Amino acid sequence: MTSHSHENCQALLGSLSEYIDGELPSDLCTEIEKHLEGCENCRVVLNTTRRTIDLVQIPAEGSPLPSEVRERLFKRLDLNEFLNSNH
Ligand SMILES: [Zn+2]
Structure with a gap:
């Protein structure tokens, strides 16, 4: 009998x-982790998002993308033509 509203998911x-x-401040992290324990839907979203971020690894603003990462990114975006014309 967990009352876990859709609003919670939206906020998370x-x-x-x-x-x-x-x-996030640690008390908010704790809240989120508590919600994740009881909500498979949000766990799936979290895992998917994490994996996407791992793949892309956007660096901090201002620092250039390592060319290797950029190449991988362009490949994923199917922009090889752009890469080749941009030596
Ligand atoms: Zn949820």
Whole structure:
């Protein structure tokens, strides 16, 4: 008999990227983790988002993408033509 409303999920997903980046205060992290324990839906979203971030690894603003990462990214985006014309 867990009362877990849709609103909770919305709030969680809204701050998910901050949670992943470790930008949330620890009491909020605890709240999110508690919600995740009881909500498979949000766990799936979290895992998917984490995996996507791992693949892309966007660096901090201002620092250039390592060319290897950029190449991988372009490949994923099917922009090889752009890469080749941009030597
Ligand atoms: Zn949820």
